[in-house]
Amino acid sequence: MATALSEHFFMQRVWTKQTQQWIATLCCIALFAGFIAARALVSIGMIVMVANALHPSVLKEAWAGWRRNAYGLFCLLFFCSYLISGLWSSNMEDWQNFTTMKLPFALLPFAFASIPFRQKKFLLIICVSIGIILGAAVLYSISSFLLNSEQYIDGYAVSHTIPTTVYGDHIRFSQSLAMYVLICFYFLFEKNNLQLHRGWRLFFSLLALLFAGYLHLLAAKTGLLCLYIVCGVYALVKLYRIRKLYAAALLIAFPVFLYLAYVSVPTFQKKINYVQEEIALVKEGKGDYNYSDIGRLISYRVCATNIAENPVWGVGAGDLRDVMAEGYRKQYPSVPEANILIPHNQYLFTILAVGLLLSLSLVAMTLSPLFIRMQRRVFLIITTLCMLSALMVEASLEVQFGVLIYLFFTLFWLNLRDIPSPSKN
Numbered sequence: 001m002a003t004a005l006s007e008h009f010f011m012q013r014v015w016t017k018q019t020q021q022w023i024a025t026l027c028c029i030a031l032f033a034g035f036i037a038a039r040a041l042v043s044i045g046m047i048v049m050v051a052n053a054l055h056p057s058v059l060k061e062a063w064a065g066w067r068r069n070a071y072g073l074f075c076l077l078f079f080c081s082y083l084i085s086g087l088w089s090s091n092m093e094d095w096q097n098f099t100t101m102k103l104p105f106a107l108l109p110f111a112f113a114s115i116p117f118r119q120k121k122f123l124l125i126i127c128v129s130i131g132i133i134l135g136a137a138v139l140y141s142i143s144s145f146l147l148n149s150e151q152y153i154d155g156y157a158v159s160h161t162i163p164t165t166v167y168g169d170h171i172r173f174s175q176s177l178a179m180y181v182l183i184c185f186y187f188l189f190e191k192n193n194l195q196l197h198r199g200w201r202l203f204f205s206l207l208a209l210l211f212a213g214y215l216h217l218l219a220a221k222t223g224l225l226c227l228y229i230v231c232g233v234y235a236l237v238k239l240y241r242i243r244k245l246y247a248a249a250l251l252i253a254f255p256v257f258l259y260l261a262y263v264s265v266p267t268f269q270k271k272i273n274y275v276q277e278e279i280a281l282v283k284e285g286k287g288d289y290n291y292s293d294i295g296r297l298i299s300y301r302v303c304a305t306n307i308a309e310n311p312v313w314g315v316g317a318g319d320l321r322d323v324m325a326e327g328y329r330k331q332y333p334s335v336p337e338a339n340i341l342i343p344h345n346q347y348l349f350t351i352l353a354v355g356l357l358l359s360l361s362l363v364a365m366t367l368s369p370l371f372i373r374m375q376r377r378v379f380l381i382i383t384t385l386c387m388l389s390a391l392m393v394e395a396s397l398e399v400q401f402g403v404l405i406y407l408f409f410t411l412f413w414l415n416l417r418d419i420p421s422p423s424k425n
Helices: 002-014 017-036 039-052 056-067 071-088 092-101 103-112 120-147 149-158 170-189 198-218 221-242 244-264 266-283 292-309 317-331 346-358 360-371 377-391 400-414
Strands: none
Touching: 017 039, 017 056, 017 120, 017 170, 017 400, 039 103, 039 400, 056 103, 071 092, 071 103, 071 317, 071 346, 071 360, 071 400, 092 103, 092 317, 103 400, 120 149, 120 170, 120 198, 149 266, 170 198, 170 221, 170 377, 170 400, 198 221, 198 266, 221 377, 292 317, 292 346, 317 346, 346 360, 360 377, 360 400, 377 400
16 A cells, blocks of 8 residues: 555656656757767667656657567567567677667557657757757867867878867767758748747758758768768658759759868868769779778678578677678688678678678668658658668667667658647647
8 A cells, every 4th residue: 555655656756757757858968968979868868758658648659669570579570570580690799789789670660659758848948958958969070170270181191180079970860950951941931830949940951051051061961961861851742842943953962062062162072073083993803901992892702602501590790790701711811800890781780690681671771761651751751761871881780889870860750740729838
């Protein structure tokens, strides 16, 4: 009896529904604070978010949200594919690390359904706070570049970038900025019943311009590709609805914009020249592993050889690193240990780890958002296209920040399907 009374008091006075909403909101903010400066916050934020979703007032809604479409199920199957591969992995330490990294796929689709995205106050707090965190990191990066611009510009000739986050993950950082530009478009151009004050519209406008400009300074290929997909696809869809001629004009103007960026942004120019050097080396048959993209190609070739030898069940997630290292020693003995890479393609990585059959869970998970019917579906489609482009050149789902960026932005749009009218805010 006493236990029941204490639980009732806790629910009524401490862990109220409003408290649950604030905790969920703070967890979203903590994820990006951790992404920029304190990795532990990412893990803590995810754990608390999942536990918070068990609140009785939102548990039923979270469960319904998880069941709303097949995406959550495919995420769970993706996690299980790595879990099962432990049966034929011999390196259990690596298997545990790779499988633990996939745990958010089993839990976050459920937890995200409990976040109060449908309330204007909490939605703005989450998006504005994330924008401020990313904006502060961008301003820090720009200031670092300005203090020693010549050194950083020269560094782009050997694939070195300007400082970004504390952990130097410029690829995921650039991708997050491009994805945030899409959030800005949602607040600025969609009829979403939010009725933003002019000050908030200015805030999102400035962030979109700042992030788009900075991405050309950073010149990370993944981030730029995502930005072009975000801006290009969204603009084409909007202009096509207004007048098809405007959409055609945009397609013509795009190469002009790229040329102007090339001649006016030195880091962007250096990056383009660097890629052209790589292409020339590949054509000449000179595969220099010191070049980033050539290094990727080498990892693909080693991976493909091992997939051909283990097509059905793969080598096991735990043994993938060892198998890749052995493949490098056989096929590319001149590549030093420090330059041995895991397959820089998520699909190849997963096929090698768990085999062709189980890797269908990854294919289903990453493609299923394209077929989900919902309001403002274009945002989910654009996000999915950006994620697919990144997964083709990076094994992003094998690192903590890659998992964070993929799941956060995909689940954000999946759970933002019904925007309430002003009277319900």
